[in-house]
Each structure stands twice: as C-alpha cells, then as structure tokens.
Amino acid sequence: MFLTYLRRELTNRKKQTVIIGIGMALAIALVVIVSSVSSGVKAAQATALQSVYGVGTDITVTKTASAASGGSKPSFNFGSGSGSTPGSSSGQTKLNQSRLSLAMGSQTLPASDVTEVEKTAGVSKATGVLQLQDTDFSGSISQSQSSGSSGSGSSGSGGSSQGAPEGQSGSSSSSGSSGGFGGGNFSFDQTSVEGIPVSGDIVGPLTSTTTTSGRAFTASDSGKDVAILDQSYAKTNSKSVGDTIKLGSATFKIVGIVSSTSSSSSTASDVYIPLDTAQKLSGETGKVTAIYVSATSSSDVDTIKSALEKKMSGTTVSTEADLASSISGSLSTASTLISNLGKWLSIAVLAAAFLIAILFTISGVTRRTREFGTLKAIGWSNGRITRQVAGESVVQGIIGGIVGAAAGLAGILVVNIVSPTISGSTTGTGTQARSTAVSSGAPGGGGAPGFGGGGSTTSTADVVLHAPVTVDIILLAIGLSIAGGLIAGALGGWRASRLRPAEALRSVA
Amino acid sequence: MTETETTIAAEAEASAPPSPIYRLTDVTKTYQQKKKKVVALSGVNLSIPAGQLVAIQGPTGGGKSTLLQMLGALDRPTSGEVTLGERNIAALGDHALTDIRATEIGFVFQGFNLIPTLTALENVESAFAGSLAKLSKDEIRERSTAALTEVGLAERLDHLPAELSGGQQQRVAIARALVKNPRVLLADEPTGALDEATREEIMTLIERQWKDRGLTVVIVTHDSWVAKRAERRLHLKQGQVREI
Numbered sequence: 001m002f003l004t005y006l007r008r009e010l011t012n013r014k015k016q017t018v019i020i021g022i023g024m025a026l027a028i029a030l031v032v033i034v035s036s037v038s039s040g041v042k043a044a045q046a047t048a049l050q051s052v053y054g055v056g057t058d059i060t061v062t063k064t065a066s067a068a069s070g071g072s073k074p075s076f077n078f079g080s081g082s083g084s085t086p087g088s089s090s091g092q093t094k095l096n097q098s099r100l101s102l103a104m105g106s107q108t109l110p111a112s113d114v115t116e117v118e119k120t121a122g123v124s125k126a127t128g129v130l131q132l133q134d135t136d137f138s139g140s141i142s143q144s145q146s147s148g149s150s151g152s153g154s155s156g157s158g159g160s161s162q163g164a165p166e167g168q169s170g171s172s173s174s175s176g177s178s179g180g181f182g183g184g185n186f187s188f189d190q191t192s193v194e195g196i197p198v199s200g201d202i203v204g205p206l207t208s209t210t211t212t213s214g215r216a217f218t219a220s221d222s223g224k225d226v227a228i229l230d231q232s233y234a235k236t237n238s239k240s241v242g243d244t245i246k247l248g249s250a251t252f253k254i255v256g257i258v259s260s261t262s263s264s265s266s267t268a269s270d271v272y273i274p275l276d277t278a279q280k281l282s283g284e285t286g287k288v289t290a291i292y293v294s295a296t297s298s299s300d301v302d303t304i305k306s307a308l309e310k311k312m313s314g315t316t317v318s319t320e321a322d323l324a325s326s327i328s329g330s331l332s333t334a335s336t337l338i339s340n341l342g343k344w345l346s347i348a349v350l351a352a353a354f355l356i357a358i359l360f361t362i363s364g365v366t367r368r369t370r371e372f373g374t375l376k377a378i379g380w381s382n383g384r385i386t387r388q389v390a391g392e393s394v395v396q397g398i399i400g401g402i403v404g405a406a407a408g409l410a411g412i413l414v415v416n417i418v419s420p421t422i423s424g425s426t427t428g429t430g431t432q433a434r435s436t437a438v439s440s441g442a443p444g445g446g447g448a449p450g451f452g453g454g455g456s457t458t459s460t461a462d463v464v465l466h467a468p469v470t471v472d473i474i475l476l477a478i479g480l481s482i483a484g485g486l487i488a489g490a491l492g493g494w495r496a497s498r499l500r501p502a503e504a505l506r507s508v509a
Numbered sequence: 510m511t512e513t514e515t516t517i518a519a520e521a522e523a524s525a526p527p528s529p530i531y532r533l534t535d536v537t538k539t540y541q542q543k544k545k546k547v548v549a550l551s552g553v554n555l556s557i558p559a560g561q562l563v564a565i566q567g568p569t570g571g572g573k574s575t576l577l578q579m580l581g582a583l584d585r586p587t588s589g590e591v592t593l594g595e596r597n598i599a600a601l602g603d604h605a606l607t608d609i610r611a612t613e614i615g616f617v618f619q620g621f622n623l624i625p626t627l628t629a630l631e632n633v634e635s636a637f638a639g640s641l642a643k644l645s646k647d648e649i650r651e652r653s654t655a656a657l658t659e660v661g662l663a664e665r666l667d668h669l670p671a672e673l674s675g676g677q678q679q680r681v682a683i684a685r686a687l688v689k690n691p692r693v694l695l696a697d698e699p700t701g702a703l704d705e706a707t708r709e710e711i712m713t714l715i716e717r718q719w720k721d722r723g724l725t726v727v728i729v730t731h732d733s734w735v736a737k738r739a740e741r742r743l744h745l746k747q748g749q750v751r752e753i
C-alpha cells in the first residue's frame with residue numbers, strides 16, 4: 001500500500017513532483033559543480049605551489065628583504081670590456097654582455113644556515129638553493145655625435161627608450177625584446193638559473209619534476225659546468241641533451257631535461273646547475289638564497305616555523321599555507337570565486353530548493369486535508385500518514401538529486417572539456433624570488449642605475465583546471481537531496497499528523 | 510448468510526434483552542471559536558442497541574456531525590461518557606481511538622472522500638489499517654475484490670474515482686467502510702450529493718448490508734425519505750436529542 005500510494009501520488013500529481021524535483025536538481029547540480037570545481041582549484045593551487053616550491057616542501061626560509069637594496073647590482077660596461085669597437089669609421093659599438101647574478105630581489109643567507117635549520121627539532125630535511133638570473137644583453141649602439149636629439153625620435157616595439165646615452169631606460173621581458181636608441185639596437189634576455197645540491201635533493205624545486213630525457217645530477221657533477229633544463233625552456237630555445245648553453249661567462253653542457261609532473265606547468269626555473277658551480281660563477285660562495293625545509297610531521301609545521309623565526313632573525317619563514325595565501329592571479333581569483341561566491345551561491349540555491357520543497361509539501365498537505373482526515377477516520381495512524389508524506393518528499397528529493405547529480409556531472413564534463421587554464425602567481429617583495437615569467441627592469445647605461453625595477457618579483461605557473469568527480473561528491477549530492485526530502489517530509493508529515501480526523505466530515509469544497 | 514439464518518439470529522436477539530452497543534451519558538461537546546464558546550452537543554443521553562438502523566435528522570448546525578464524530582471515535586466529548594461496547598471512548602488515548610476506528614467502525618461521507626490518486630480497488634485496500642494492515646497482501650486483495658463485487662463494481666476495480674459516477678464512488682466508499690467487517694457503519698449524509706435514483710440505490714445497498722451483516726448503522730440525513738427507512742429516528746437541535 002505504501003509504495004502503491006507513493007507511486008500514485010508522484011505520478012498523478014506530476015506538477016508538484018516536477019517543481020520540487022527541478023528545484024532540488026538545480027541546487028544539487030550547482031553543489032556538485034561547485035564542490036568539484038573547488039576541489040579542482042584546490043588541486044590546481046597545490047600543483048602551482050608544487051611546481052614553484054617543490055613537493056614535500058613544508059617551509060621555505062629566505063632572507064627578509066630590506067627595502068633599500070635589491071641584491072647586487074649588475075652592471076654592464078659598454079665599450080670597455082667585451083664589447084668591441086670595430087673601427088671608428090662605422091660609428092658603431094657592438095655589445096655582447098652576459099651576466100650571471102642573483103635573481104632580482106633575492107638576498108643571500110650563509111650556507112651554514114642550512115645546517116642550522118636542519119638541526120631544528122622536527123625538521124626532517126633542509127636544502128639550500130641559490131637562485132640566479134642570467135642576463136644577456138647584446139646589440140650595437142650608434143656612436144653618432146648628435147646624441148641628444150637622435151634618441152627621442154625612435155622607439156622600439158618592445159619597450160621605450162630614450163636617447164640620452166647615460167640614462168636609457170627600457171622594459172623587457174624574458175622573451176627578449178629589442179629597442180632602438182640612437183642609431184643602434186639591442187636585445188635583452190633573462191634566464192632564471194637555480195643552483196641546487198647535486199645529491200640528496202629530497203626537498204626542493206626538482207622534487208615535483210620528472211626527467212624527460214638525459215639524467216639527474218649525481219655527486220660527480222659537483223663543481224662541473226653541467227645543466228639541467230626545464231622542458232618548455234628547452235623547447236623554446238631548441239636545446240636538447242648534449243647541447244651547450246652559455247650562462248654568464250661559462251658554457252654548460254646540458255645533461256638532462258625535466259618537466260613538471262603537473263602536465264602543463266613549467267618548473268620553477270629555466271635552468272638548474274650544481275649549487276657550488278652557481279656559487280662560484282655568481283661570486284656568492286657559501287651563500288644560498290632560499291632554504292627548503294620538510295617537516296617530519298605536517299602537524300609540526302607551525303612549531304618549526306616559530307622555532308626558525310626565533311632562531312634566525314632577519315629571515316622570512318613561510319609555510320605552505322602562507323604561500324598558498326600569497327598565490328594570486330586567475331588561480332587565486334578562481335579560488336576566491338569558488339570558495340566565496342560558489343559556496344554562498346550553493347548555500348543560497350540549496351536553501352531556496354529546500355524552502356520550495358518544504359512549502360510545496362506543506363501546501364500539498366493542506367490541499368489534501370480531507371484526504372488525510374479521511375485516512376485518519378478510517379483508522380490510519382498518524383505515524384503511517386507521516387511516513388507516507390515523508391516518503392513522497394524523500395522520493396521527490398532523490399529524483400531531484402539524481403537529475404541534479406547528472407546535470408552536475410554534465411557540467412563537470414563541460415568544465416573538463418573546456419579545460420580552462422588558470423595561472424597562479426606568487427608575488428613578493430624579495431621573499432620568494434623566482435622569476436620564471438615576467439620581470440621588469442631597466443638596464444642602466446654606464447653602470448650606474450642598475451635594475452631600477454627593484455625587488456618585486458613574480459612567479460607564475462599555469463595550471464589546467466581539472467574538476468574531479470569523486471564518490472564523495474556523488475554521495476554529498478544524494479545525501480543532500482535525501483536530507484532536503486526528509487526535512488520537507490518531516491515538516492509536511494508533522495503538519496498532516498496534526499490534522500483532526502474530523503476534517504474528513506467537512507462538507508465538500 | 511442465508512435468509513433463514515438471519516431470521517434465526519434476529520429472533521435470538523429479540524428474545525434476549527437488546528444489549529446497547531452505544532451508551533452516551535451527559536455528552537457535551539463545546540468548541541472554542543475565537544473567543545466565543547460554541548456548544549455543539551449539550552447533555553446528550555442516548556442508547557443505541559446493537560444492530561439498530563438509526564437516522565439522525567435536524568437543522569443545520571444542530572450537532573449531527575458532532576454526534577457522529579463522538580460515535581466514530583474521531584473526537585472525545587468535552588464532558589460525559591461515550592461507551593462503545595465496553596470501552597469509554599472519552600477516556601481512551603489517541604492510539605486506542607485510532608485502533609477502534611481501524612477495526613470497529615466503518616465511515617461513509619457525503620463527499621465520498623475517496624483518495625483521488627488510487628484506483629477503486631486500492632481505495633478499498635486502504636481500509637486495512639491498524640492490526641488489519643498485518644494481513645497478507647493476497648488476503649487484502651481478495652477481500653477488497655469481494656467487497657467491490659458485493660457492491661456491484663467487479664468491473665470497475667482499476668478505475669480512478671474521477672472515472673466513476675457519484676453513485677459508483679459512494680459504492681466504493683461503502684465497500685471501503687465494510688471490507689474490514691466493522692461493528693458499526695456511520696454515514697454522514699451518504700445520499701446528500703446524489704440524485705434520487707442513485708439515492709435509492711445507495712439506501713438499498715446500505716439496508717441490505719445492515720440486514721446481512723447484523724450491523725449497527727447510524728445515518729445522518731436531511732432527507733426524510735431516507736430517514737423513514739430507518740428503524741428509529743432522532744432529531745438533533747441545538748445540541749439536544751429528541752426521539753421522533
């Protein structure tokens with residue numbers, strides 16, 4: 001009788017079933033999509049973090065930036081050093097400068113700090129790395145005497161330049177841009193280079209990468225001019241294992257190519273070289289720019305952080321959570337959007353759906369006053385009537401839940417087909433200095449101004465959003481729809497049970 | 510039951526003092542309507558012997574439906590006693606009243622009150638409530654089919670109420686009321702929504718069931734033609750009963 005009556009009510013009162021079902025379906029679909037996408041965004045965030053900081057890194061220690069200094073100041077001495085002046089008749093100076101220096105905004109810590117960190121209770125492993133930047137400047141400058149007026153006339157496509165010979169400024173990106181000033185032109189390239197320990201690298205930038213060709217560093221690479229390239233960098237520059245690459249004054253043999261384990265993002269730096277080689281070439285012997293720390297237990301992270309902060313003054317200690325909060329860009333936007341808007345939208349729509357279900361169930365019970373009164377008059381107990389009403393609501397809820405879950409899954413499928421790429425960047429003033437994408441600065445003429453842009457650096461990782469479908473999400477959807485049905489049914493049933501059996505005798509409406 | 514058996518039963522009953530199935534003592538029912546107190550029944554004393562066919566007449570608002578609610582264990586009196594068999598309905602809890610309605614009382618309403626989404630057969634099956642709900646599915650189906658056959662609707666088992674005429678719907682309602690073999694059949698204006706020909710049909714059906722089953726029947730009616738077919742007629746006015 002229960003099932004017969006239930007089936008008959010649902011099929012013969014389709015309108016109510018459809019309305020409650022649609023309301024529930026909409027809400028459930030939204031919840032499914034939002035929770036899937038938000039877990040996708042979380043995963044993307046983790047991936048972005050991993051590709052920038054390395055898997056298993058719980059804490060990073062860097063030198064706290066002081067506003068005044070932006071690391072060492074690279075300078076190019078045009079004309080006096082390696083630049084050649086092939087004859088005064090041509091009036092041109094060809095320039096070719098390559099420098100390997102500290103990454104912008106980076107400041108160094110003594111390598112002994114690594115040992116210091118490692119000795120801290122709860123730390124399982126600490127690795128020091130030296131983040132460098134190879135800046136390559138080449139071009140020719142016209143030696144025209146009319147310097148004051150000629151420069152103002154032309155400007156390059158990639159940046160602006162002024163004709164004043166002692167103070168040109170221009171902006172450039174790592175892809176290289178050239179601008180003309182005077183009668184000359186120049187090109188400017190930046191490559192991020194990271195010196196890493198050649199062995200025992202269980203924490204750090206390369207832990208979330210796979211070697212796609214060649215090999216990883218071994219202990220025997222120590223002090224050698226060997227390099228491992230990021231795959232996308234290698235592709236852009238048409239380099240492969242066995243080729244050489246010029247960094248600063250040295251020529252490196254490429255022994256391996258690595259790619260990030262997250263399919264789309266690039267690794268933290270363009271080029272990796274042995275730490276001691278990096279220290280030697282940059283003149284930063286015995287120095288590191290960041291220490292990657294992994295904790296024995298993740299629950300210790302906060303304790304370690306405060307211990308390190310106390311122990312090592314003048315450093316910035318960041319946990320993964322700190323880093324996650326520093327992630328900006330579309331990933332951060334997506335994350336904020338999903339976690340705020342998505343969450344509240346889900347809650348609002350879910351509440352609306354529950355309300356619709358409750359109101360329709362109660363108004364349905366009111367409409368069926370005589371019906372329930374009659375059933376009571378012929379001996380149905382309150383419990384049986386409540387169960388009947390609740391049963392109807394729960395089934396309506398479940399129908400909505402199933403339809404909604406299906407719609408939600410379809411939505412997730414669309415998200416995954418579209419696979420939006422979201423990029424996450426971390427911006428910091430000198431704290432997390434890894435410039436893999438864009439940096440701005442002005443090459444100073446005559447060696448004086450250095451990098452005017454100062455210590456603001458950005459690390460970017462592009463991650464393809466993948467919204468996962470988990471059993472949890474499906475269970476959540478079904479659970480919510482049953483809950484909605486139960487709440488509506490309980491209220492409707494309670495309402496029905498309060499009807500007086502004498503209502504059955506009310507004259508026909 | 511054959512006719513001779515019925516006669517024998519009737520004679521046996523006539524020889525013994527008729528045991529009342531209902532005994533109402535000083536029954537008063539008041540309703541609180543906003544701030545006004547409405548007296549629906551005021552000091553009703555009434556005894557109904559088992560097997561009697563009683564008609565209750567009276568002006569609108571006289572308390573007829575209220576009295577039927579007391580007899581049908583739908584509600585308790587404000588004061589006084591309503592005894593059905595040996596049990597005082599006024600003193601019983603909700604569960605006990607529900608159980609009495611499920612097993613001892615059959616109800617027929619002016620508006621038929623069938624469940625609109627259930628077929629004729631399913632409507633009759635819905636009468637198996639309380640302890641009767643524990644019967645097997647097959648038995649419930651068998652008894653329901655038999656009850657519908659008895660009221661002449663063997664061909665209409667799968668029809669929805671909306672697909673039946675008023676008279677047919679009331680027959681389904683009567684089958685639903687009687688399928689549980691109750692001791693009492695209570696009807697509130699059972700012919701009120703029917704035309705004259707159908708009214709006669711329904712009364713004939715009720716009379717036959719009354720005779721065949723030895724039921725106690727109480728019919729509330731505005732219709733004198735219906736009332737005249739009863740053994741006993743009561744007039745209810747301003748909450749007070751008077752024999753006609």
Ligand SMILES: Nc1ncnc2c1ncn2[C@@H]1O[C@H](COP(=O)(O)OP(=O)(O)OP(=O)(O)O)[C@@H](O)[C@H]1O
Nearest residue numbers: 540541542547549568569570571572573574575576
């Ligand atoms: N639930 C209720 N709340 C308040 N007053 C009620 C209620 N039910 C009945 N009454 C009042 O009690 C009195 C008797 O009502 P009842 O329904 O018994 O009359 P009736 O004789 O059946 O009338 P009718 O012939 O119109 O059906 C009326 O004055 C009515 O307004």
Ligand SMILES: [Mg+2]
Nearest residue numbers: 573574575697
């Ligand atoms: Mg009435």
